[in-house]
Amino acid sequence: MIRTIILIAMLAAALPLHAELRVFACEPEWAALVRELGGDKLSAYSATHALQDPHRIEARPSLIARARGAQLVVCTGADLEAGWLPPVLRESGNAAVQPGRPGYFEASQFVTKLEIPAKLDRSEGDVHAAGNPHIQLDPRNLLAVAVPLAQRLGELDAANAAHYAARQQAFAERLRAAIARWEKEAVPLKGMRVIAQHKSFSYLFRWLGIVEAGTLEPKPGIEPGSAHLAQLLKQARTEQARLIVRTPFDSPRPGEWLAERAGIPLVTLPFTVGGSDKAQDLFGLFDDTLARLKERAP
Numbered sequence: 001m002i003r004t005i006i007l008i009a010m011l012a013a014a015l016p017l018h019a020e021l022r023v024f025a026c027e028p029e030w031a032a033l034v035r036e037l038g039g040d041k042l043s044a045y046s047a048t049h050a051l052q053d054p055h056r057i058e059a060r061p062s063l064i065a066r067a068r069g070a071q072l073v074v075c076t077g078a079d080l081e082a083g084w085l086p087p088v089l090r091e092s093g094n095a096a097v098q099p100g101r102p103g104y105f106e107a108s109q110f111v112t113k114l115e116i117p118a119k120l121d122r123s124e125g126d127v128h129a130a131g132n133p134h135i136q137l138d139p140r141n142l143l144a145v146a147v148p149l150a151q152r153l154g155e156l157d158a159a160n161a162a163h164y165a166a167r168q169q170a171f172a173e174r175l176r177a178a179i180a181r182w183e184k185e186a187v188p189l190k191g192m193r194v195i196a197q198h199k200s201f202s203y204l205f206r207w208l209g210i211v212e213a214g215t216l217e218p219k220p221g222i223e224p225g226s227a228h229l230a231q232l233l234k235q236a237r238t239e240q241a242r243l244i245v246r247t248p249f250d251s252p253r254p255g256e257w258l259a260e261r262a263g264i265p266l267v268t269l270p271f272t273v274g275g276s277d278k279a280q281d282l283f284g285l286f287d288d289t290l291a292r293l294k295e296r297a298p
Contacts, residue, residue, distance in 0.1 A: 077106030
C-alpha cells in the first residue's frame with residue numbers, strides 16, 4: 001500500500017500542473033502575439049530570432065523536434081518560410097500541424113499584402129508570388145491577425161476559449177490606443193524619403209507615409225555591386241533621401257558606404273521582437289522603431 005502511494009505521488013510530480021497549448025511560431029512577432037493572446041494557457045516557441053534572416057533558415061533537427069510536439073504552428077506564409085518550413089513539417093510526422101489542418105495558421109492570409117508581382121520572373125531576384133511577406137511592421141495588421149488567431153486558439157483549446165477571446169479584446173484596446181499615439185508621434189516623418197536595404201519596411205513606410213526613394217539591393221535578395229551603389233548615390237542626392245535603414249541581420253557595409261558618401265545617417269531598425277534591447281514585445285518594437293527614426297531624422 002505504501003509503495004503504491006509513493007508511486008502515485010511520483011507520477012503526479014512528473015506531470016505538469018496544467019496542460020499548456022504548445023505553439024510553434026516561425027518568427028518572433030508571432031510568438032509575441034500568441035503570448036499576448038494566450039498568457040499562461042500556452043507556451044510559444046519561436047523557430048527564429050531577430051538576428052536571423054527569416055528567408056534563410058536551415059531545417060535543423062531541433063526545429064523538427066519542436067514541430068513534432070506542437071499543437072499549433074503559426075507562421076507568416078506568403079512564401080517567407082518556403083525554403084525551410086515544408087521539410088520541418090514533413091519530417092515532424094505531426095499530422096495535426098500540416099497545411100490545411102486546424103493546427104496550421106498563416107498570418108498573411110488575413111491582411112492585404114503589398115507588392116504582389118504582376119508576373120513571376122526569377123530574373124527579378126527573390127520575388128514573392130503572394131506579395132511582400134513582412135506584414136508585422138504595420139500594427140494594424142497585428143489587429144487583423146489577432147482576431148482569427150484567438151479564434152483558432154479557442155478551437156484547439158475549447159476549455160479556454162473565453163480566456164483567449166477576452167485577452168484578444170484587451171490586446172486590441174491597448175494596441176489601438178498605442179497606434180493613435182504612434183501616429184501622432186510620427187507626423188514629422190510623413191513624406192520623408194529614405195533608402196532601404198531590402199524590401200523589409202514596405203508596410204511600415206505605408207503606415208507612416210514615409211517614401212522609399214530606393215533600395216540598396218538592385219533586386220530583392222541580390223547584393224549590390226559598385227555600379228548600383230554609384231547610381232544609388234546619385235539617386236539619393238536627387239531624391240533628397242534623409243535616412244538609410246537596415247535590419248539587424250543585414251550586412252552594414254553597403255549602407256555604411258552610401259551613408260559616408262551621401263552624408264546621411266544609417267539607422268538600424270529592430271524589424272521584429274528582440275531586434276533591440278528595447279524591442280522585447282510588440283509594443284516595444286514600435287516604440288523603439290519610431291524613436292530611432294525620429295532621433296536620426298534631420
